[in-house]
Amino acid sequence: MNPNKALWEKGDFTAIASFMRQSGEALVKSLGIAPPLRVLDLGCGDGTTAVPLALLGVDVVGIDIARNLVEAGNRRAAAMGLTRLTFQEGDACNLEGIGDHSFGLTLSVFGAMFAPRPFDAAREMVRVTRPGGRVVMGNWIPNDPTSFVSQLLKISSAFTPPPPEGFVSPMTWGVDTHIIERFGQAGVPRESISMVRDTYWFTAPDHSPAQVIDIFRRFYGPTMNAFEAADKSGTADQLHSQLVELAQAHNKGTDGGTSIGATFLRVTVSL
Ligand SMILES: C[S@@+](CC[C@H](N)C(=O)[O-])C[C@H]1O[C@@H](n2cnc3c(N)ncnc32)[C@H](O)[C@@H]1O
Secondary structure, eight states: OOHHHHHHHHSOTHHHHTTSHHHHHHHHHHTOOOSSOEEEEETOTTTTTHHHHHHTTOEEEEEESOHHHHHHHHHHHHHHTOTTEEEEEOBTTBOTTOOTTOEEEEEEESSGGGSSOHHHHHHHHHHHEEEEEEEEEEEEOTTOTTOHHHHHHHHHHHTSOOOOTTOOOGGGGGSHHHHHHHHHHTTOOGGGEEEEEEEEEEEETTSOHHHHHHHHHHHOHHHHHHHHHHHHHTOHHHHHHHHHHHHHHHBOOSTTOEEEEEEEEEEEEEO
16 A cells, blocks of 8 residues: 555544644635646645635636545535535646646645655656646744644654654755756746745634644544554653643644644745
8 A cells, every 4th residue: 555645544634633723725826826727736635725716616626645535525416516616536746647738727725735756746746737826835944943743753752663764754845945946847937936935723612722633533544553653652642731731832723622723835836
């Protein structure tokens, strides 16, 4: 089994995605798009950005490596009557079956950054986007104290066995020099790439930060793996308290609820 696919099919990312809907809608709004347009949402999950894109009336294809998330996305599209939105399985490293220059916009929000071969992912995103179009990525930023998810992943990885040799950290997609090099190899000049810091909110008014961490523990592949390893080494309590502390420190929610802002790098590539 492809470990990248296994990681994301392991849990149920829809449980986490439910905290991210508001920022997904805001991000889509900020793209300033209108029909007619064909959009690829790569690493789309169950449609946090694909659904609001489709609600604008553009044609959307959501591609994701996780079968369970593709199925969940198609169920959401059917329930909402969104006939211009389809979800299908695929790998950002090799978008076989998708023709060159198929889309006016390729969006990937914390999606393609998790593909194991970043140069291939950059090349594929550029290949399937038409000249005059855009690739827009949202990427977590490594070692950034305001990037809640990168901190959560850093803590989780400290409890997980080291990755296999040759593994490229997804967090490298949050570093400008790597982004420039990867898109550069795909034929994009530096001047065509812009990067700005932005904030994504995890909003759960009915859950405390500790309850949010429990949901990550039960449903988010990387955190599930960390707890499995920590259980074996007897350090699960330590992992749990570090994650709860992190969520509490970042929480801006009131009345016992959770509202955590996480800094990310928004990358726009103009083709
Ligand atoms: C953090 S989730 C983000 C999902 C969605 N974009 C959102 O904002 O809710 C990462 C997503 O990337 C997908 N993914 C990971 N590696 C992938 C790959 N190689 N090709 C396509 N999708 C991938 C996962 O299955 C998962 O749905």
